[in-house]
Amino acid sequence: MTQSPSRRAAALRILGGVALLAGGALWPWQAAQAQFRVEIAGVGATQIPIAIGTFRDEARVPQPVSRIIKADLERSGLFRILDASADRLDDSSRPPLPDWRGKGADALLAGSATPLVDGRFDVRYQLWDVLKGQGSGIVSMVVPAADLRQAAHRIADDIYQRLTGDMGVFSTRIAYVSKAGARHTLVVADADGEGAQAPLTISQPIISPAWSPDGQRLAYVSFEGGKPVVVVQDVSTGRRRVVAGFKGSNSAPAWSPDGRQLAVTLSRDGGSQLYLIGADGQGLQRVTQSASIDTEAAWSPDGRTLYFVSDRGGAPQIYTVPASGGQPRRVTFQGSYNISPAISPDGRYMAYISQVDAGYRLHLMELATGKVTPLTDTRDDESPSFAPNSKLIIYATRAQGRDVLMTTSLDGRIKARLATTQADVREPVWGPHVQPPRR
Amino acid sequence: MNFSRTLFVSAVSAAVLTLAGCGSSVKLDDQAGSGAAPITSATPGADANAASSSNVASVVVPDQNAAADASGLTRVIYFDFDSFVVKSEFAGAIDGHAKRLNAAKAKKVIIEGHTDERGGREYNLALGQKRAEAVQKSLTLLGVSGEQIEAVSFGEERAAAQGSGEAVWAQNRRAEIKDR
Numbered sequence: 030m031t032q033s034p035s036r037r038a039a040a041l042r043i044l045g046g047v048a049l050l051a052g053g054a055l056w057p058w059q060a061a062q063a064q065f066r067v068e069i070a071g072v073g074a075t076q077i078p079i080a081i082g083t084f085r086d087e088a089r090v091p092q093p094v095s096r097i098i099k100a101d102l103e104r105s106g107l108f109r110i111l112d113a114s115a116d117r118l119d120d121s122s123r124p125p126l127p128d129w130r131g132k133g134a135d136a137l138l139a140g141s142a143t144p145l146v147d148g149r150f151d152v153r154y155q156l157w158d159v160l161k162g163q164g165s166g167i168v169s170m171v172v173p174a175a176d177l178r179q180a181a182h183r184i185a186d187d188i189y190q191r192l193t194g195d196m197g198v199f200s201t202r203i204a205y206v207s208k209a210g211a212r213h214t215l216v217v218a219d220a221d222g223e224g225a226q227a228p229l230t231i232s233q234p235i236i237s238p239a240w241s242p243d244g245q246r247l248a249y250v251s252f253e254g255g256k257p258v259v260v261v262q263d264v265s266t267g268r269r270r271v272v273a274g275f276k277g278s279n280s281a282p283a284w285s286p287d288g289r290q291l292a293v294t295l296s297r298d299g300g301s302q303l304y305l306i307g308a309d310g311q312g313l314q315r316v317t318q319s320a321s322i323d324t325e326a327a328w329s330p331d332g333r334t335l336y337f338v339s340d341r342g343g344a345p346q347i348y349t350v351p352a353s354g355g356q357p358r359r360v361t362f363q364g365s366y367n368i369s370p371a372i373s374p375d376g377r378y379m380a381y382i383s384q385v386d387a388g389y390r391l392h393l394m395e396l397a398t399g400k401v402t403p404l405t406d407t408r409d410d411e412s413p414s415f416a417p418n419s420k421l422i423i424y425a426t427r428a429q430g431r432d433v434l435m436t437t438s439l440d441g442r443i444k445a446r447l448a449t450t451q452a453d454v455r456e457p458v459w460g461p462h463v464q465p466p467r468r
Numbered sequence: 469m470n471f472s473r474t475l476f477v478s479a480v481s482a483a484v485l486t487l488a489g490c491g492s493s494v495k496l497d498d499q500a501g502s503g504a505a506p507i508t509s510a511t512p513g514a515d516a517n518a519a520s521s522s523n524v525a526s527v528v529v530p531d532q533n534a535a536a537d538a539s540g541l542t543r544v545i546y547f548d549f550d551s552f553v554v555k556s557e558f559a560g561a562i563d564g565h566a567k568r569l570n571a572a573k574a575k576k577v578i579i580e581g582h583t584d585e586r587g588g589r590e591y592n593l594a595l596g597q598k599r600a601e602a603v604q605k606s607l608t609l610l611g612v613s614g615e616q617i618e619a620v621s622f623g624e625e626r627a628a629a630q631g632s633g634e635a636v637w638a639q640n641r642r643a644e645i646k647d648r
Contacts (some may be wrong), residue, residue: 093502234625238590255578256620257593278597278621281590294594296619299601301594322594338591345591368588382588389587409586 030235068444076106077192080134080159082113085141087122090150094142094184101185101199101221105367106443120153120167134159136192140159140184149173152180157186165191175316180449183465196418202460203423204238204247205434209452217264220416220459222434222447228268237406239282239291241308244463247292248272248282259293261308272310283326283335284308285352290337292326292352303337305352316354322368327370328352328433336370336379347381361394363401369412372396373419376437379411380404380422391424393439404441411455418460425455472599473474492562493628541565545603547641549584552598554606562603565645566610576648582628589623596621596643603643618648 050238065095079102084095102108111134112126118124118139129137140154149171155164169189179200186197199221202237207214213239233252240247241261248261256437259273259282273279274342277296284291290305290312293370303316305322321341327336335352338345347370366384371387373380379394390406394401409427416423416436423436432453447454542561545554554562569575581600584593600619608614629639 094473234622236593236623236625252625253620256618257622276618278593280532280593294590296597296621301597322591322598324594325588325590335584338588345588366587368591384587 038258041084068446074335077136078109078111078134079188080111080113080129080132080137081190082116082118082139084139084152084154084197085117086144087142089144090142090152090177091174092181094152094177094181095138095140097178097181097221098138098185098188101182101197101208102188104221104445105189106438106445107189113139120155124157126157126159126162129159131194133271136188138184138188145171150177150180152177152184154184156191167346178219178464195420196462198421198459198462200417200465201417201462202244203434203457204240204460205425205454205457206235206238207452207454208234208432213261214452217247217282217460228262228267229269236456237281238458239284240458240460241284242461244461246308248284250280250282259291261291270310272308273304275308281324283324283328285328286330286332292328293338294324294326303335303350314354316350316352317357322391325369328374330348330374330376336372338370347379350355362399367392371413371415371422373415374417375419377419378415380415380424382413391426391437393422393441402441404437404439405435405444412457414458416459421459423457423459425457471600494519525552541568542643545599545643545645547569547643549597549637549641552595552602554602562606563610563647565608566612569607569612569616570610571633573616576616576618578646578648579617579619580626580644580646581619582626582640582642582644584640585627585632586637587624589625593621593623596623599643 057318081095081099085095099110099394103110104126111132116124119138119141122139124137124139126137127215137157137159138154140152145151151169151171153167153169155167157163170180170183173448182200185199187201189195189197201220202217203220204215205218207216211232213231213233213235214227215235216225216227218225228247231251231253236248236250238247243328245265246261246263248259249259250257256282256325257278258271260269261272262269273293273295275295275297278301279293279295281294282291290307294301295304295305300320300326302319302321303326305314306312316335319339321339321340322345323337323339325338326335327337333352334349336347336349339348339357342359344365345368346359347361347367348359359380360379364383364385367381369382371380377396379396381392381394382389383392385403389410390407391404391410391413392401393404404411404422405426407426411425413424414423421436421438423434425432426435427433432455434447434454435444435459541564542558545558545561548555565577569577579600581596581598583595586623597619598622604617604619624640626639628642629636
């Protein structure tokens, strides 16, 4: 049975009304003092010492470029920052490398930021290998004021990549839900929590946001029509459509890696079962056939397998099933309640929530071996999501009576907390790596 | 699509749908939505909202009459922990609703299932759905047509009572029958 035309039309009329309230596009939203605090546990964590100085003329541009870069690298827990400001270097300087070798630096970053006649800014930098005495060459980024933070994050990504070999994620975005009383807001922010914008604010709950693989759209579950429906919203234009609004409940959207389909949980045929549907709302396909609850689908990176939660064994555990349908296979065997699977983009790990002593704790499973490690010692963990470089997990937890967002390294040793004073924050999802726009 | 008229209609429909969702039972989230005191946090008495914490507690006290409409029909059905069985104490209410719906085949209801706050959001959405469908089944077994009923879930997202502990959780494990 397809959605009845009158019901779908009703859903679209509701969205029209809400779009009026939402303004239809992004607008700046005042996030009070969003900041990360880093906690690094364990002795002997090796950190790369890097000397970074204030960029020449940085005071003349609207954003503190070198401070953003320092904060990014510090937050990763992998770098020890030395201050090179006293040397007054810029991107074309030849730095006193033997001095810095003596001070224990492995690398040195110097740069400049110049306002241009047309109102844009030329941000330049050079990264030096202190031990080899070699410079990377000068890189220049010409950006408008609105993109200065992003430029700083891209520089931090470049440094991270050159020095660790892994892709940086400082220039990525996150989305999450913020709740203040009856008001629910879907928030999009930079990975450092700054630059928060609110594509959607409604007086009904929003749950389960999910980034499309190209980073342009967010799917989520909205209760604005008095029941849960799956909505897809274009982040930059604000355009929304109901992708799944069938009879009963519609929830748990998960984008296929090619961005063409969503796995969803529907009760249209009774119970909660997994289906696939086109991102345009067409082409419904049922995946699971059981009398139990099957929900929370998560795709393998090759798009062939769905991980999902089922209580067919009595209590919720995580299973896999071919995306084209077939026999499910159980994956979790430790603990009596396992939910919320998230698969790393490199396909090697599954993060999930396991009930431990009446609390709910983030765990990591190495998929090749089945080995399981707890990543936290908190009791109210929810909704894990991997960074696009597969090295970090963002999740929600509770601290001092408030819902907060945390990131953790895969060994659990480097944790950073995003604390906002305004509202309870939950359901974080890490956006994909996107290429910088060509200008 | 004719946007300006449609948007006006939709703003009105959105308002109408919000109000239609009230039903006749006194619900804290409806009060919060109309601009009254914000929902307090889960640490009662810990802050300056201590006075509104105790207001919340008094509304929590179970009172089936508050959950009934003008016809005296109970509209909220409560469930035991980890249970999706409609208890015998609600058989009379189910019977009353079935009679009412069988007498008027054009009448429709929506059944909203809810859970307490413990556990994951999406799994709780599915558990709430089980509760709504249990009530739906009780009605269809008494002859009500499936076309007259839609079973949906709010999971843990629309708590009737805020806070933690069994007294609060028991208030939230429920299904609500609302006229459309």
